[in-house]
Every structure is written in C-alpha cells, then in structure tokens.
Amino acid sequence: MAVDKSLCPECGGKMVAGFVPEYTQYRVMRSLWIEGNLERSFWTGSQVREKDVRAVVSWRCTRCGLLRSYAAGKVPRPSHWS
Numbered sequence: 001m002a003v004d005k006s007l008c009p010e011c012g013g014k015m016v017a018g019f020v021p022e023y024t025q026y027r028v029m030r031s032l033w034i035e036g037n038l039e040r041s042f043w044t045g046s047q048v049r050e051k052d053v054r055a056v057v058s059w060r061c062t063r064c065g066l067l068r069s070y071a072a073g074k075v076p077r078p079s080h081w082s
Contacts, residue, residue: 005059005070013063020058020069031056033071053077 008015022029035052054071061067 008061013061015059
C-alpha cells in the first residue's frame with residue numbers, strides 16, 4: 001500500500017520534503033539509513049560492508065510541524081567506510 005506523503009497523517013496539512021543534516025567537523029552530510037546492526041571497526045569506527053545504504057528523506061507538515069522520515073533510494077556508502 002502506497003503512503004501519500006503529501007498530506008499530514010495527523011492534521012491533514014501539506015507535507016513538504018527536506019532532510020535533517022548531520023554535522024561533522026568538516027562538512028554537513030545527509031542522514032543515512034543502514035541495514036542491520038552497528039559493527040564496530042578499529043580504524044573507521046564502524047563497518048558498512050555490503051549493506052543496504054539509503055538516504056533519509058524527512059517530510060514536515062506546514063500546519064502542525066510533524067516530521068516523518070523515510071529511507072529513500074539507495075546511495076553509495078560513504079568513502080570513509082570503504
């Protein structure tokens with residue numbers, strides 16, 4: 001069943017797409033959804049080998065401010081996790 005992301009499920013207001021940024025020391029990045037549990041790595045902090053990685057898209061209601069986040073299309077894993 002397809003979800004109508006253009007209308008707020010709480011109040012029926014208009015939903016607009018955006019993203020919640022992740023701030024690092026050197027840049028602003030988009031949030032990612034990564035399949036499975038966090039696997040620790042000594043060198044990079046975490047491992048993401050061969051996992052499903054997707055961009056997170058958030059929708060905000062212009063009337064009540066509700067935020068809903070969805071895992072959108074697949075994206076390449078960040079280069080520091082190679």
